[in-house]
Amino acid sequence: MTLPLPGRQVRGSTTGKPIMALLDLLGRTWALGIIWHLHTGPATFRELQQRCEKISPTLLNTRLKELKTLQLIESQKSGYQLSSQGVDLFEIISPLGCWSAQWAQALKDESKI
Amino acid sequence: MTLPLPGRQVRGSTTGKPIMALLDLLGRTWALGIIWHLHTGPATFRELQQRCEKISPTLLNTRLKELKTLQLIESQKSGYQLSSQGVDLFEIISPLGCWSAQWAQALKDESKI
DNA sequence: AACCATGCTACATTATTTGTAGCATGGTTA
DNA sequence: TAACCATGCTACAAATAATGTAGCATGGTT
Numbered sequence: 001m002t003l004p005l006p007g008r009q010v011r012g013s014t015t016g017k018p019i020m021a022l023l024d025l026l027g028r029t030w031a032l033g034i035i036w037h038l039h040t041g042p043a044t045f046r047e048l049q050q051r052c053e054k055i056s057p058t059l060l061n062t063r064l065k066e067l068k069t070l071q072l073i074e075s076q077k078s079g080y081q082l083s084s085q086g087v088d089l090f091e092i093i094s095p096l097g098c099w100s101a102q103w104a105q106a107l108k109d110e111s112k113i
Numbered sequence: 114m115t116l117p118l119p120g121r122q123v124r125g126s127t128t129g130k131p132i133m134a135l136l137d138l139l140g141r142t143w144a145l146g147i148i149w150h151l152h153t154g155p156a157t158f159r160e161l162q163q164r165c166e167k168i169s170p171t172l173l174n175t176r177l178k179e180l181k182t183l184q185l186i187e188s189q190k191s192g193y194q195l196s197s198q199g200v201d202l203f204e205i206i207s208p209l210g211c212w213s214a215q216w217a218q219a220l221k222d223e224s225k226i
Numbered sequence: 227a228a229c230c231a232t233g234c235t236a237c238a239t240t241a242t243t244t245g246t247a248g249c250a251t252g253g254t255t256a
Numbered sequence: 257t258a259a260c261c262a263t264g265c266t267a268c269a270a271a272t273a274a275t276g277t278a279g280c281a282t283g284g285t286t
């Protein structure tokens with residue numbers, strides 16, 4: 001898959017709008033999961049593999065390269081970590097943690113009726 | 114792909130944590146895009162196809178079913194629309210619109226150095 | 227010098243997505 | 257009322273992406 005660069009045509013959009021590039025990127029398997037798991041702190045490749053439970057090294061590496069090129073993560077001696085932009089992004093999506101719990105509850109309640 | 118139900122094992126997680134089910138769902142091709150495009154108002158199937166520019170009807174229908182089952186969207190006479198939970202979800206992610214513009218600018222600036 | 231752990235690649239298998247054609251239904255117009 | 261539409265959606269083959277497993281290369285330890 002080609003890198004979803006803002007300004008370029010991406011999967012799902014010919015307009016080059018940044019939001020479309022971002023949604024393409026975040027819509028790729030494991031991209032959101034990697035960001036989510038990195039917010040708890042830096043991790044080595046193998047540590048990240050474990051946090052993600054079931055990701056293949058092939059795909060992990062592919063996503064890490066994409067996220068690095070697009071400056072959402074960076075690699076240091078301590079391993080991979082969110083960049084400052086990555087942290088900003090995480091802060092936007094972090095309420096999903098709480099929200100998903102309510103959502104899960106609502107789905108559960110509804111299935112009891 | 115099986116539906117990512119909170120409480121069940123999903124792609125990338127055996128724990129059943131709601132956030133993992135949500136990330137699985139949102140990480141599927143076009144799921145975020147559909148939610149994004151629906152926030153501007155209800156749309157018929159064909160209208161939604163156009164808003165999404167390049168989605169295949171097969172996949173659109175698959176995602177719509179998933180999103181409907183998981184109560185993020187609902188279908189009315191006027192077409193598909195975000196459910197109240199869908200609206201809540203959208204409100205969480207809506208800052209991505211502005212954020213992506215800054216991000217795009219940063220990428221652009223950086224590439225000039 | 228044998229042993230480890232780590233970061234990562236290779237590659238075949240399997241799963242997902244795309245693209246195109248077109249069917250079934252219900253409304254509208256001639 | 258019969259020939260048009262538009263709509264919602266399915267079928268299905270081709271293309272693309274993800275998985276799973278093995279294992280290599282490097283650098284540090286015993």
